[in-house]
Amino acid sequence: MATIPIIEKILSTGEHVVIRSAAPADALNAYHIQRSVVDENEFVITQPHELRNSEESYRGLIDKISRSEKELFIVAEVNGEVAGWLVFHTPSLQRRAHYGEFGMMLFRQWRGKGIGKLLISAMLGWAESHPVIEKVGLEVFSTNEHAIRLYQGFGFLEEGRRMRQIKLGSGSYIDLILMYRMVSE
Template identity: 25%
Template sequence: MSEEVSVIIREVTSEDHQAVQSLMQKVARETDFLTLNSPNPPQNELKEVTQVEQLCQSLNTLILVALADEEIIGLASIKGEEGSNTSHIGEVGISVARDYWGIGLGQLLIGELITWAEALGNLKRLELRVQIRNERAVHLYQKVGFEIEGTLKNAAFTAEGDLVDVYMMGLLLN
């Protein structure tokens, strides 16, 4: 994408659930780098709305959407458990539509997540999984402070059905 893009980043709402589902399906078609087995199994609409509302009310969870011309083009999240011995850990996820790769949107989104987590104070650690062959994403995560903590062998399938290794990356927060 060569022209300048105006992007708005805001928290997800229950009204966004269909657009988020559409983005995830689009991203799953556009890239072979997802570490999930499926992009989001179909669920009934009421359940999706309820889950989004519950996640939005969780103290250790933040879900952001990036919009260009009122279309959701990116999604970023930190999901943390509450009331467990791992409640200090937030799992990070980022998805950006292919048309918007390479413009700094991923870095902007991950920066927003880190800023929120540091301000929150409850989370002491962020972690994520990324396919080793996704060099651009690995570079981005390292650029913002994540470290490779281990390799999960044969942890994800490619579209062709081949198994690939996945890095486990972590970032300790102050």
């Protein structure tokens, strides 16, 4: 079972943050975070009317990941409330088992306060100590400059672009940037 040790920090704003492995009781909060981020409709592929996840699907995902040695679902709790989450997935194919990708979402009011950094740091610490994981990857909208700087701060490099991969409307496109970081050589 992939878990992380509990990490506790105090933000510069004074709030108490706990980074921990997700539990089934976090399913509703994880869904609410995704719903909120999707409703913003800025840096996500899913449009609000396309969201198919639910509390139950998150409960199943948390259960599935909690039984996997190569995947991770962690949450950030601020003053006892879940403020964000990070999910790390690996492919099922043996020749790609050394690689995984992550996605992260936070409620808007908690962005820019260091919570994303804490989640990524916890995930990278876990990945670096994992006996199989060698490479961590992600995809990010080319317009999401704040997120790109955050990832670069952790040593992630651009390894490619999917040109005009996201279509916002007639004649309006965004590139999808592929980034990676080696955690083991």
